[in-house]
Amino acid sequence: MKVYHYFRSSASYRVRIALNLKNLPHELEQIHLIKQGGEQLQAAFRAINPDGLVPALVDDDGHIVTQSLAIIEYLDEIHPTPPLLPANALDRAHVRAIALQIACDIHPLNNLRVLRYLTNDLKVEEEAKNTWYRHWCEQGLAALETTLNKDARTGKFCFGDTPTLADCCLVPQIYNAKRLKSDLSGMPTLLRINEACLALPEFARAVPEAQAEAE
């Protein structure tokens, strides 16, 4: 299978982690989000994903799957070992909710196209744009810290002692948060889990700087 990604895209980073955790052979092809006005917006990539967003997975039969969480759930369904979701329905909902809290409530507000709109269309100054970024990041991650701290299911990772879909989402979001110098001082649990993840080679190989295209 082939996965279209961008080395620094948070949603791509999630899928790279999942592919590594599943130990699935795959080819990565970079769609550069900045060069040439954004390769993701050009016809060649839009034919794969009309939404013009990475990541997108194309399997060996040419079937296309878009959206990072849909891709990871798909990988988990067709290659169930090791599982990225717990066996119990309530626990699965808990893990999905963590992933969605990041994917729906934090990340979309900090996406490249959104930050560009703030700058280009709304004429928001650099500092106010960074404050916006940090605001959503810090508010969302603080809520997640509270959720994880009060839940007995939190272990070495977001859920128990093996990585799940939730960790695939957490690590790229912490990466983004640190990159924009968000204040994570009140989030020891998230930072501890992030470190535990990055100590695993499957996570370490997925970080943006480890990609062939890293600049």
Add this chain to the structure above:
Amino acid sequence: MKVYHYFRSSASYRVRIALNLKNLPHELEQIHLIKQGGEQLQAAFRAINPDGLVPALVDDDGHIVTQSLAIIEYLDEIHPTPPLLPANALDRAHVRAIALQIACDIHPLNNLRVLRYLTNDLKVEEEAKNTWYRHWCEQGLAALETTLNKDARTGKFCFGDTPTLADCCLVPQIYNAKRLKSDLSGMPTLLRINEACLALPEFARAVPEAQAEAE
């Protein structure tokens, strides 16, 4: 089970549709997002969802599930009939991707708290705020129109001829788009599916105006 919702919240609306499609007995309790500075931000509700967002489901044993898509997947797992996801893994991924395209790429940018930040913190004027809203709505829905038009699996509904998770997300997003007078003239497929959904009593009973708390 009890579901905390707000009559006009798009994510709550998704869950109301799913509950009706599953024909599950439930109690709705409104958390008013505007009155009293936002009931969702107060300690009583934050004890249920630290993220301060509706919807949240509390089952009869007191277990809490947050995030609309996690709630719907949970309902689908514990009450599989009628199914809201297809049986085949690739098809499931397709339906999830449609839902996530709406839930991650369109809706978060048009959320009440985000529009408030634009107004209060970034001092964006009313018209520019509405342009922002329509921009993300129209861009995202246009991409979805393309996806559905080129996919042979599109039927009376987003996937085939029975409603799925994708339709639970589409209808509330079209409601929002119309409310802010987005231009949907190039999206006949989405409008056709929206109408087919709203002709069903399960969808009609879930619309904001049909809620006891509608203002």
